[in-house]
Amino acid sequence: MDITEYIQLVFTDYTLRTITLGTAILGAVCGMLGSFAVLRKQSLLGDAISHAALPGIAIAFLITGAKDTNTLLVGALVSGLIGTFWIRGIITKTHLKSDTALGLILSLFFGFGMLLLTFIQKQPNANQAGLDKYLFGQAATLVESDVWLMAIVASICLIVLLFFWKEFKILLFDADYTKTLGFNTKTIDILITSFIVLAIVLGLQTVGVVLMSAMLLAPAAAARQWTNSLAKMVFLAAVFGAFSGVFGTAISASQNNLSTGPVIVLVAGVFVVFSFIFSPSRGLLFKQIRFIKNRRDLQLHKTLAFMHNIAETHEDISHPHAIRLLNNFQGYTKSTLQKLVDKNYVELNGNMWSLTKTGFKTAANLYTKQSIEDE
Amino acid sequence: MKQKTAVKIDDLTVAYNYKPVLWDIDLEIPEGVLMAIVGPNGAGKSTLIKAILGILKPIAGSVTIYGKPYEKQRQLVAYVPQKGSVDWDFPTTALDVVKMGTYGSLGWIKRPGQKEKKAALEALEKVGMLPFKNRQISQLSGGQQQRVFLARALVQNASIYFMDEPFQGVDATTEIAIINILKELRKAGKTVIVVHHDLQTVPEYFDWVTFLNVKKIATGPVKDIFNDDNLTKTYGINYKVSIQE
Numbered sequence: 001m002d003i004t005e006y007i008q009l010v011f012t013d014y015t016l017r018t019i020t021l022g023t024a025i026l027g028a029v030c031g032m033l034g035s036f037a038v039l040r041k042q043s044l045l046g047d048a049i050s051h052a053a054l055p056g057i058a059i060a061f062l063i064t065g066a067k068d069t070n071t072l073l074v075g076a077l078v079s080g081l082i083g084t085f086w087i088r089g090i091i092t093k094t095h096l097k098s099d100t101a102l103g104l105i106l107s108l109f110f111g112f113g114m115l116l117l118t119f120i121q122k123q124p125n126a127n128q129a130g131l132d133k134y135l136f137g138q139a140a141t142l143v144e145s146d147v148w149l150m151a152i153v154a155s156i157c158l159i160v161l162l163f164f165w166k167e168f169k170i171l172l173f174d175a176d177y178t179k180t181l182g183f184n185t186k187t188i189d190i191l192i193t194s195f196i197v198l199a200i201v202l203g204l205q206t207v208g209v210v211l212m213s214a215m216l217l218a219p220a221a222a223a224r225q226w227t228n229s230l231a232k233m234v235f236l237a238a239v240f241g242a243f244s245g246v247f248g249t250a251i252s253a254s255q256n257n258l259s260t261g262p263v264i265v266l267v268a269g270v271f272v273v274f275s276f277i278f279s280p281s282r283g284l285l286f287k288q289i290r291f292i293k294n295r296r297d298l299q300l301h302k303t304l305a306f307m308h309n310i311a312e313t314h315e316d317i318s319h320p321h322a323i324r325l326l327n328n329f330q331g332y333t334k335s336t337l338q339k340l341v342d343k344n345y346v347e348l349n350g351n352m353w354s355l356t357k358t359g360f361k362t363a364a365n366l367y368t369k370q371s372i373e374d375e
Numbered sequence: 376m377k378q379k380t381a382v383k384i385d386d387l388t389v390a391y392n393y394k395p396v397l398w399d400i401d402l403e404i405p406e407g408v409l410m411a412i413v414g415p416n417g418a419g420k421s422t423l424i425k426a427i428l429g430i431l432k433p434i435a436g437s438v439t440i441y442g443k444p445y446e447k448q449r450q451l452v453a454y455v456p457q458k459g460s461v462d463w464d465f466p467t468t469a470l471d472v473v474k475m476g477t478y479g480s481l482g483w484i485k486r487p488g489q490k491e492k493k494a495a496l497e498a499l500e501k502v503g504m505l506p507f508k509n510r511q512i513s514q515l516s517g518g519q520q521q522r523v524f525l526a527r528a529l530v531q532n533a534s535i536y537f538m539d540e541p542f543q544g545v546d547a548t549t550e551i552a553i554i555n556i557l558k559e560l561r562k563a564g565k566t567v568i569v570v571h572h573d574l575q576t577v578p579e580y581f582d583w584v585t586f587l588n589v590k591k592i593a594t595g596p597v598k599d600i601f602n603d604d605n606l607t608k609t610y611g612i613n614y615k616v617s618i619q620e
Contacts, residue, residue, distance in 0.1 A: 039465065163484055170475050174461045177527075180428045180454040181479030228466045228511040 006254055016253060019139045022147040023245030023264055026206055027215065029154045029199045031241025032161065034216035035223065035234045036192055039172050044099060045087070045193075047213035048106040050200045052083025054113025054209050057134050058120060067130065069146065069205060076134075077201045083109050084197055110209070137208030139249065139260035150202055157195055161234075168192060169230055207261040218268035219244065225279035244268035301366055303336045304345060308363030311355045318360075320352035378405040379441070381535050381566040382427065387436030389419070389426050396422045398590050400436070404568060408583035409561045411571040411597075415610050418588040420570040421457065424537045428454055440535065450480065453533035455524050457540050463513045469523045470508040473498055476530030498526040503552060518549030525553060535566045542573065554580050577601055 010020050037046055053076035060075025061067065083105050090101035117131055133141070161168070170178045171188045179185050196216070203212050223236035248264030277285050303326070310325065311317045326337070337353070340346040345359030355363070382404040389397040397419040404410060412420045425431040427438050429445060440448035453476070476498070477491040487495075499505045502522040507515060515523065521541055528536055536557075542550050557567050557580075571577065577584060577597060584601050586592035586609040593605045 039462075041462070166478055166481070166486055167483065169467075170478055173465050173467065173472070173475070174456065176425070176430045176456055176460065177454060177475070178478075179430050180449070180452070182449045183478075183483070224466065228468070230466045233466050 006250060010250075015140070016249075018144055018147055019142050019253075019260065020246055020249045022142040022150055023139060023206060023249050023260070024242045025147065025150045025154050025245075026199075026203050027219065027241030027243070027245035027264070027268075028238040029150070029157055029241070030203060030215040031219035031223070031237035031239070032157065032234050033192075033196050033199045034218075034220035034241070035230075035237045036168065036172060037196055037216055038220040038224065039230075040192075042098075043217050044102045044106075044213070045084070046196065046200060046216040048087060048102040048109075049080045049084055049197050050204065050209050050212035051106045051113070052109035053077070053080040053201055053204060054134065055079050055109055055116055056082075056113075057131065057204070058113055058116035061120060061131060062116070069141070070149075072134075073201050073204065076204055077197065079109065080197045080201055081194070084193055088193075113209075133208075134204055135208050135210055136259060137204065137206045137211070137261035139206045139252070139264075140257075142206060146205065153198055153202055157199070160191065160195065164188065164191065165231075172230075207264060211261055211265045214265040214268060215241065215244075218265070218272050222268075222271040222275040225275035225282045228281075240268065240271045244271060299333075300336055300339055304340060304359065304363045305366060307340075307346065307353070307355055308360060311360060318347075318354045318356065320349060320354040323351045323353055326353075378407065380404070381406040381408075381441060382568070383439045383442075384427065385437050385439075387423075387426060387433050387438065389422055389431060389433045395434075395589065397426065397433075400587075400591050402585065402591055402594060404566060405583070406566050407561060407564050409557055409567045409569070409581050410583035410585060411569055411577050411581040412585045412587055413571055413574060413577065413609065414587040414592075418609075420587055421539050423587065424454070424539055424568070424570060428452065428537060450531075451534040453528040453531040453536050455528045455536065455538040455541055458517065458521050458524060458543065460539075463515075463520060465512065467512060468508065469504060469510050469512055469515065469519075470495055470499065472512060472523050473526045473530055476527040479531065494530050494532075495526070498529040499523075501529060502526045502556065518545040521545050521549060521553065525556065529556075533565070536560060536568065538567070538569045540570050540572060542571070574606070 010016050034046070037043060056075035056077070056079025057072045058075075059079070060072050063075075064071050087098075087101045087105050090096055090104070091098050094101075096104075120131060167178075167183060167188050170181075170183075171185055171192075175185055175189075178188075200212050200216070203215055207215055219237040219241035220233070222240050223233045226236055227233050244264050244267045248267040249260055251267065252258040252260040252263040275283070277283050280286050306326070307321075310321055311319065323337070337346065337348075340359070341348055343359075345356060345362060347354050347356055380403050382402070384400055384402040387397055387400040387402075388395055396417075400423065412423065414420050422431060426433045426436075427445065438445045440451055445452070470492075473495040474487050474491055477487050477494060481487060481491070496505065496508065499508055502525050504519060504522050504526060507519060512520065512523065521544075525538075525541065528538075538557075541553055545553070557569070560567050561582075569581070571581070578601060581597055583595070584597045585594040586600075586605050588609050588611075592609045593600050
């Protein structure tokens, strides 16, 4: 299937259109909220919440006996919230570090969920098959009403974000200070956390318990590389998340129906890797390039300073000296000499060199000016 | 004429576990002083400030600001936390951080506008950070970050300033710049309370001092009570400082 054919199909084929829309909205919501999780250094919280949702799904099935998605997700929401507040409780009431609390709740709830799933599988109920799809998600089961639900949650989330932007921002940066200004930090905190839980629960059907946290973290981590503004970061994370959903669905649909959830997560991973390498200010590539350039500049400056030391001993600063004098200097190469000539710091005459006036002045002021600029 | 009392603390006790961090503190801070809180590590200096500001919940005791409970007088109080208490890699600029000082008076939902921006720029100017207003905060030096924090408190235009180790990890230039601003605040009739570590500079910088080591050891004018006796009581070793008269 080629690209144009696929795009045509997205607009005509009901199932494909639903899944594409659903994963795009899901990616956008997760990207936005994931930014907050990442900046609060609560990256693992998403993982813990999604795993904590599993027993809720199983219990909801055991109680109702039905496999209706919405019922199961309500179960997931409840147990996800219980898990979250237990984590918060453990952190504030005991002296355990947050990673310990997260790990504890994650594995306990997940273990209990798995136990319930195996128990359900042994039941003589024809309806039981398919609950395990919540482990890794199954985008193909998305229907129009699911997408509507996602769209509504996304809109509410966006509105709340716009209303409480200032409060969210200051809480993320400096919680204690926020308290002294008279804001109820607990309310803001619960608001953010509840939305994160909601987004995760929404994604369980598509991406699944195990991989859900990547949907939160990957777009946010990628977005952080490109900007130093919180607003732009949240926006970019939403865009990256949405594109991960769209591309992931496209790849999985055109390649013999590869499992959609993992493909979406992998696409998000590609965004992350690309951002880590190619971001202009924080990326590894440009960092390395700047490093090499700085090294070269330093080499050049060292040579110039060495020449300056020699020239200083003469009354005429442009007095010519033999090039072989420079061989005493460790960092000297022919190419650095040529670069100095290009910059009009040095003049060459046969195998003699002499500093120009600009060259002399530059050398004398090297790194004295810079320290003033820094302060 | 008797000075007005800016902050009054009665029977304040704070504990994290069983052992109290602060034990039965009674303290009156007169209006218009520049006060240092000194004491060894773990003496509860930061805890005292946090308990006054309601960041920590005390086990017992009460705090009043100009005679009324702190909750009703918040707008009179500004806080400069320890520089290390936040993540400076947060995606925001110096100007944005200073603007946060206006959030309290704005209240919920309302966004900072032109008026708030102007106030923030003026505060940045006061601390000499105007040229860095659009700098990402991680690209500021430690001293510059401290100045941004100070500007954020200045923007609140409070009557009482609480500062937690504002001189920690800053160079001599910044230290002098900060103390000059604090002295200006005092001149304008504000009360400034500073957790301070460098005992040598206490007589030079401050006019009021509180010795703290879980309990309050002493409080009063520097010239009266900043002596070897109180230092020894607070730090537990024989302390000798020479105070220039």
